[in-house]
Amino acid sequence: MSQTSETVLEIDLSALEHNYNYLRSKLSPNxxxxxxxxxxxxxxxxxxxxxxxxxxxxxxxxxxxxxxxxxxxxxxxxxxxxxxxxxxxxxxxxxxxxxxxxxxxxxxxxxxxxxxxxxxxxxxxxxxxxxxxxxxxxxxxxxxxxxxxxxxxxxxxxxxxxxxxxxxxxxxxxxxxxxxxxxxxxxxxxxxxxxxxxxxxxxxxxxxxxxxxxxxxxxxxxxxxxxxGFGNCAEEDKKLKPVGTLKTIISQIHHIKKGESVGYNRGFKAASATKTATLPLGHADGINRIYGKEKTGVLVNGYHAPIIGNVCMDMLMIDISGIDCKEGDEVILFGKEKSAEEFAHNAGTISYELITSISQRVKRKLIN
Missing domain, CATH: 3.20.20.10 (Alanine racemase)
Known part of the structure; x- marks a missing residue:
């Protein structure tokens, strides 16, 4: 998959075909x-x-x-x-x-x-x-x-x-x-x-x-x-391929001093010096407030970065302390590298709710 320069939901039609064929293999020909x-x-x-x-x-x-x-x-x-x-x-x-x-x-x-x-x-x-x-x-x-x-x-x-x-x-x-x-x-x-x-x-x-x-x-x-791409259990999930990958980018990086706060209602307060990144998507895009306050996280250059503070309507913030990254780098919320089930489960919900919540204002990109 190509690197993105904006928030996008990639829809992998070859993964869809794989899942169809796997499920069809469970059926009699008639x-x-x-x-x-x-x-x-x-x-x-x-x-x-x-x-x-x-x-x-x-x-x-x-x-x-x-x-x-x-x-x-x-x-x-x-x-x-x-x-x-x-x-x-x-x-x-x-x-x-x-x-x-x-x-x-x-x-x-x-x-x-x-x-x-x-x-x-x-x-x-x-x-x-x-x-x-x-x-x-x-x-x-x-x-x-x-x-x-x-x-x-x-x-x-x-x-x-x-x-x-x-x-x-x-x-x-x-x-x-x-x-x-x-x-x-x-x-x-x-x-x-x-x-x-x-x-x-x-x-x-x-x-x-x-x-x-x-x-x-x-x-x-x-x-x-x-x-x-979801079989309702870990064993079956391994045999299926997620069709959707939600990607975005780092808009801006901030260096937060100990005692400073991030976001609405000061939802995150830094216990020590912290490096944060702001991403261009929020609860209007389907990443609801339940995912904030470090309940779940995203991948930045392959490393886990927790979502911090309160998710905003059009933005959310992540902790990138210790991660080598820069503004414009790609961020993956869920997909093949990090499952929507994991992202959702960590916040106390299910993959169904997460993937069906992705707003229609998020660009869809068909691949394969």
């Missing part, structure tokens, strides 16, 4: 793969990511909201796109853009049927979400017969897929709960499938489910965080 590209493809570039995944063989995509699916369509993505959390007010836009709605409640099923019938549609594809224990979105198991009766009363929609979501598939201590969820999902299928006239795509596993529960791969699996 199992489809859905790539989750919500939240700007986990903070990167949803259209660029979707284009490369389309090229190398992904079967489906998923986004959280309707406008994310529309952005993919405008970017030229033609693969099926599942909208995981659509709102009824957007159902006409879902249909106009040939998106697949996740129908997760009596209200959304009735509202989507009403919209589809108003537009005189026949067999518009939908996916049904079953609540198997996450208790976030989804039909309860005792609603399966109601779903079947409701679907039998209309020709406007057809069930293309039935899915659920695992709550703790990465956690060995919650293995019994995950098996309980798999059993609940199968119970829902056993009730609903005999009442349908079309065999739907069954999908349950997320990234950790792909790795830990091969018996539950069904017809399709969904992967989000795994595509971007």
């Amino acid at each position: 199992t489809k793969m859905l790539g989750v590209v919500k939240a700007f493809a986990y903070g990167s570039d949803s259209v660029a990511i979707a284009k490369r995944l389309s090229k190398i063989g992904i079967d489906y995509f998923a986004v959280a909201y309707t406008r994310e699916g529309i952005a993919l369509r405008k970017g030229g993505i033609q693969k099926p796109i599942l909208v995981l959390h659509p709102q009824s007010t957007n159902f006409e836009e879902v249909i106009e853009n040939d998106l697949l709605p996740n129908i997760y409640s009596k209200f959304t099923l009735e509202a989507f049927i009403e919209t589809a019938e108003k537009l005189q549609l026949k067999k518009y594809p939908i996916h049904l979400k079953i609540n198997t224990g996450l208790n976030r979105l989804g039909f309860d198991l005792d609603e399966m017969n109601w779903i079947a009766e409701t679907l039998a009363s209309t020709e406007s929609v057809k069930v293309e897929g039935i899915f659920s979501h695992l709550a703790a598939s990465e956690d060995e201590a919650e293995r019994d709960f995950t098996k309980y969820q798999i059993e609940n999902y199968q119970k829902a299928l056993d009730t609903l499938l005999p009442q349908l006239d079309f065999p739907p795509i069954r999908h349950l596993c997320n990234t950790s489910g792909i790795i830990n529960y091969p018996e539950a791969h069904y017809d399709m699996v969904r992967t989000g965080i795994g595509l971007y």
Whole structure:
């Protein structure tokens, strides 16, 4: 990778391809793969990511909201796109853009049927979400017969897929709960499938489910965080490659005397003479205040430099005492040399939150 002269998020498409191929190797040849590209493809570039995944063989995509699916369509993505959390007010836009709605409640099923019938549609594809224990979105198991009766009363929609979501598939201590969820999902299928006239795509596993529960791969699996280089455990992380590398530069170096302070509210007070550097990114760029006060750090010429004081909106300061560096030198916050998981964990959060928080004002640069 080249040296940067500004704050930039490098997006390594060859790393994405490596991760895709690794996860695909866990599947039988007939199992489809859905790539989750919500939240700007986990903070990167949803259209660029979707284009490369389309090229190398992904079967489906998923986004959280309707406008994310529309952005993919405008970017030229033609693969099926599942909208995981659509709102009824957007159902006409879902249909106009040939998106697949996740129908997760009596209200959304009735509202989507009403919209589809108003537009005189026949067999518009939908996916049904079953609540198997996450208790976030989804039909309860005792609603399966109601779903079947409701679907039998209309020709406007057809069930293309039935899915659920695992709550703790990465956690060995919650293995019994995950098996309980798999059993609940199968119970829902056993009730609903005999009442349908079309065999739907069954999908349950997320990234950790792909790795830990091969018996539950069904017809399709969904992967989000795994595509971007994180396997939810250290062992799997080693087999994946981070797609994003966040870089910046040293704007200015200061020599702080003992007793002097740095930043807002005097968040850092020097116990001894200290050399600091100011970097041109802050909480408006996604490096939140939780990362300040030496909870985590960055790499300067290969050496760890803690973030000191309070992170500002557009700047943060680091302690570079003892590090040979100069203004204009490159600084790495996370990437291949220092993982986003490590950066986030040290501040008490998770890689998902860190990488999806990187602001859209940070320049994206595609490589490979």
